[in-house]
Amino acid sequence: MNNRPIQLAILGLGTVGTGVVELLQNNLDEMTRRTGREIKITHVGTRRNRTDIPTDIKQSADLLAIIQQDDVDIVVELMGGTTTAKEVILAAIEHGKHIVTANKALLAEHGNEIFAKADANGVKVAYEAAVAGGIPIIKILREGLAANKIDWLAGIINGTGNFIMTEMRDKKRDFADVLAEAQALGYAEADPTFDVEGIDAAHKLTLLASIAFGIPLQFDKVYCEGITKITQQDVRYANELGYRIKHLGFAKRRILDSGEEGIELRVHPTLIPKQVLLANVNGVKNAIMVDAEPVGQTLYYGSGAGAGATASAVMADVVDMVRALAETNDSTANLVPHLAFQPETLNNTRILSSDEMITGYYLRLQVKDDLGVLAEVTRILSESKISIDAILQQPAHDDTSTDLPVIIMVDPVVERNMNEAIAKIEALDTVTDKVIRIRLDELMQ
Ligand code: HSE
Numbered sequence: 001m002n003n004r005p006i007q008l009a010i011l012g013l014g015t016v017g018t019g020v021v022e023l024l025q026n027n028l029d030e031m032t033r034r035t036g037r038e039i040k041i042t043h044v045g046t047r048r049n050r051t052d053i054p055t056d057i058k059q060s061a062d063l064l065a066i067i068q069q070d071d072v073d074i075v076v077e078l079m080g081g082t083t084t085a086k087e088v089i090l091a092a093i094e095h096g097k098h099i100v101t102a103n104k105a106l107l108a109e110h111g112n113e114i115f116a117k118a119d120a121n122g123v124k125v126a127y128e129a130a131v132a133g134g135i136p137i138i139k140i141l142r143e144g145l146a147a148n149k150i151d152w153l154a155g156i157i158n159g160t161g162n163f164i165m166t167e168m169r170d171k172k173r174d175f176a177d178v179l180a181e182a183q184a185l186g187y188a189e190a191d192p193t194f195d196v197e198g199i200d201a202a203h204k205l206t207l208l209a210s211i212a213f214g215i216p217l218q219f220d221k222v223y224c225e226g227i228t229k230i231t232q233q234d235v236r237y238a239n240e241l242g243y244r245i246k247h248l249g250f251a252k253r254r255i256l257d258s259g260e261e262g263i264e265l266r267v268h269p270t271l272i273p274k275q276v277l278l279a280n281v282n283g284v285k286n287a288i289m290v291d292a293e294p295v296g297q298t299l300y301y302g303s304g305a306g307a308g309a310t311a312s313a314v315m316a317d318v319v320d321m322v323r324a325l326a327e328t329n330d331s332t333a334n335l336v337p338h339l340a341f342q343p344e345t346l347n348n349t350r351i352l353s354s355d356e357m358i359t360g361y362y363l364r365l366q367v368k369d370d371l372g373v374l375a376e377v378t379r380i381l382s383e384s385k386i387s388i389d390a391i392l393q394q395p396a397h398d399d400t401s402t403d404l405p406v407i408i409m410v411d412p413v414v415e416r417n418m419n420e421a422i423a424k425i426e427a428l429d430t431v432t433d434k435v436i437r438i439r440l441d442e443l444m445q
Contacts, residue, residue: 005038006322009072009097011045011063011088012079013053015186016102016129019307020076020314021053031315035322042071045079067092074321076314077101080190086110093121098325100317102129102310105194108203108219111210115338124324124335126317131204132157132286134309135302136316141211141290142340148292150212152252154443155288156281157204157267159304160187160195161227161247166282169235169244175228187284187305197226198247201267205249208288209265212251213349214341218265221351225268234364234438237407241392243271243362244279245438254352262352271362271409271440277301278443289443355416360389360440363408365425366433373430374406380428384421387411403432409440 010017024031024041032038044053045063053059060066067075067088075092077099079085085106089099090113099118101107107114107127118125128138132155141150156162160182167178179196182188187195194200202222210217227247238245249267256262272279277299281287286304291297303309324335337343367373374393381388392407410418422435 003037005040006073006318006325007040007042007071008074008076008318009043009045009066009069010041010076010078011066012077013044013046013050014078014080015307016310016314017044017078019311020078023308023311023315025054027315031319035319035326037322037326039318039322043069063088064091067097068095072097073325074098074100074318076318077103078314079103080105082106082109086114089114089125090117093117093123093125096121096123098123098321099125100129100314100321101125101127102314103127104130104200104203104207108206108217111207111217111338116343118338119343124321125338126321126335127207128317129310129313131207132288132300133159133302133304133306134312135286135288135300135304136313137208137288137300138211139316140300141208142336145290145292145295145298146340148295150290150292152250153208153212153288153290154248154250154278154441155205155208156246156278156286157208157249157288157304158195158198158201158247159284159286159306160189160192161198161201162281162286162304163187163284164196165227165230165245165247168232170282172232182284185284186307196228198224198267199226201247201249205251205265205267208249209251209263211340212290213253213263214339214346215263215349216346217339218351221265223266223268223354223357227269230269230438233405234362234436237364237392237394237405238271238362238438239274241271241362241390241407241409242274243440244274245269245271246278246281248272248278248441250441253349254358256356260350262350262356264352264357266354266357269438270359271438272443276443355414355419357415358412359415360412360442361410361418362438362440363410363422364436365406365408365431366403367406368430368432369402369404370430373428376428376430377406377408377425380421380424381408381410384413384417386413386417386421
């Protein structure tokens with residue numbers, strides 16, 4: 001067996017890159033005991049020379065030169081972004097380097113091309129750190145649950161968003177304030193709109209859905225809604241009704257009435273019952289619930305962002321690769337397929353459009369304090385075959401307003417019907433504002 005050290009180039013020394021360098025300094029012995037082979041950083045790609053990096057590691061801003069070096073076996077891409085990172089990763093693959101990356105945006109949007117190129121060149125691209133920070137969810141789905149048929153998964157998969165929602169709910173803190181703290185703590189994306197508009201969660205959901213169902217990556221088909229429109233008022237009403245609002249990603253197989261199989265891919269704020277475990281996942285923590293046959297429901301929990309959690313996932317991939325390289329005498333790494341299933345078996349099950357999706361709803365209406373208003377609203381709902389689960393009518397929140405807030409929770413309904421009903425409700429003279437709607441899921445099925 002070849003026992004020379006495995007050599008890494010770390011590209012990008014931001015929060016995560018710095019975390020990886022530190023982790024290797026702190027836990028190298030533990031990792032070497034596991035791999036039986038030394039792991040060494042030989043290069044770092046960084047724009048500015050860093051004085052806190054050991055002097056035996058070469059530093060350079062010329063990434064395309066680094067990935068061609070003979071003393072690099074694995075390129076660890078931690079720069080983020082979808083332009084330079086893509087160019088550098090594709091070039092590294094061409095030069096026969098294995099890749100470890102935390103770049104969910106890049107893989108969700110260009111992963112099909114990158115994985116095909118890696119397969120063609122006999123190298124592997126590992127991406128445990130791309131989803132849910134320190135939770136080894138990629139390994140769980142690709143390996144731990146490999147004997148199962150996965151029916152659905154639902155997860156809190158953006159740490160920044162969950163941190164913001166938790167602080168707003170528990171401490172009544174201001175959105176912008178909490179976001180600034182998440183940025184300072186290194187949780188947020190370079191562009192934090194990715195976190196708060198649900199784009200980061202959609203990237204991660206894209207990856208999870210592909211390895212759960214064996215379908216190509218299809219980021220452009222994910223329905224995506226963020227947390228920016230959630231108000232204290234809705235958080236309070238949800239609480240009174242026994243629910244919490246969480247930003248969740250759902251990937252779900254469904255058999256349509258036509259008999260066709262379809263897949264729902266959606267990220268959005270969701271009311272879930274207070275007592276379910278996911279409702280109690282707070283702060284920067286992530287959690288993913290997976291429903292699979294025959295194992296049933298399983299749940300995975302841990303830190304979703306931050307240097308330590310993400311570095312842990314990055315190095316787990318490196319350790320996996322080092323073991324595989326050791327076993328195969330440095331030839332092609334014999335790891336699991338990139339998207340869990342053999343590439344030629346990926347199927348093209350249709351991703352459902354948003355109006356075909358089925359969820360429960362929380363609706364908040366602002367209505368005039370007139371006789372028969374509720375009767376009109378419930379008539380419209382019943383005409384659209386929408387079944388009401390609960391109604392909460394509150395007194396006006398200030399004495400000057402004659403409008404009343406009415407909260408209606410409805411059972412799961414196809415979104416097309418909900419859209420029709422909301423349009424009719426908003427057209428009523430007695431309804432004085434746009435209907436606020438937040439999806440609702442009991443997480444039972
Ligand atoms: N911005 C991401 C989050 C980082 O907050 O979850 C981890 O992917």
